[in-house]
Amino acid sequence: MLISRFAPSPTGLLHLGHAYSAFLTQNLVENNSGSLLLRIEDIDKTRCTSDFEKQIYRDLKWLGIHWNDTPIRQSDRLSCYSYYLKKLAKKGLTYGCDCTRSDIKRALSAPNTPRKNSNTTVYPGTCREKNLSLDNQNIRLNIVKSIAYLKKNTLNFCEEGTGPNGESGTQVVSLDSLAKNYGDFIIARRDINTSYHLSVTVDDACQKITHVSRGNDLFYITPMHILLQKLLDFNTPKYVHHPLITDGHGHKLSKSKGSESILNFRESGKDLETIKSMLVCNSN
């Protein structure tokens, strides 16, 4: 059975972009007699509030989104992420990093550091050989060791939607380019002992998600998730990336830019059909 999920973060009010994503995911599920699960991605406690979470349920109900089972909340699952983090640590694939942002910036601006371009923020591996304790540190995934562990040069995933540049079908991920483009990324932040990448990968596996439906702004980080799935012996789901809803100027809608919320639309008397027609006009 097809199982997909809608996974909002309660850091603000849902806007048209969320509604679009939720409708597409619900359509995917309904067209395949599947199941839609809801996940509240609230690991960042400094930005998430329970009021926004409650509003998510109200907005989704008003939008006619139906989910199966009780929603899961990432903040309730920290021990589960910690379990899988330890698994990676036991395989010798992680290390502690005590670099500050400015340490990393300084290391990257050193004259002998090879850089693809001036915007590159790939971690230079400063702490890789330091053997720092994993307690109370940011924890990074050692990509070179991970590649050696997998004994592979490439990973694959199936794109059933489209990436930002029209990518679809089987996507081949070169592990060398993953190392070059992402470096040893953080899989557990010191303050929450997990990360977006680790939590999402673990939750998709635990919720037995077969199809990950989400905006194509996440397409290019998918290789990080595929890598974590392989290292943790999880199945790789299919991916169905969709275009983002944009404002009149081609910019992505976001909470921080004050994009009009579903709540505002509703309170100003707009009905569901009006919302749906706006989505058709704004999708590209």
Ligand SMILES: [Zn+2]
């Ligand atoms: Zn470091």
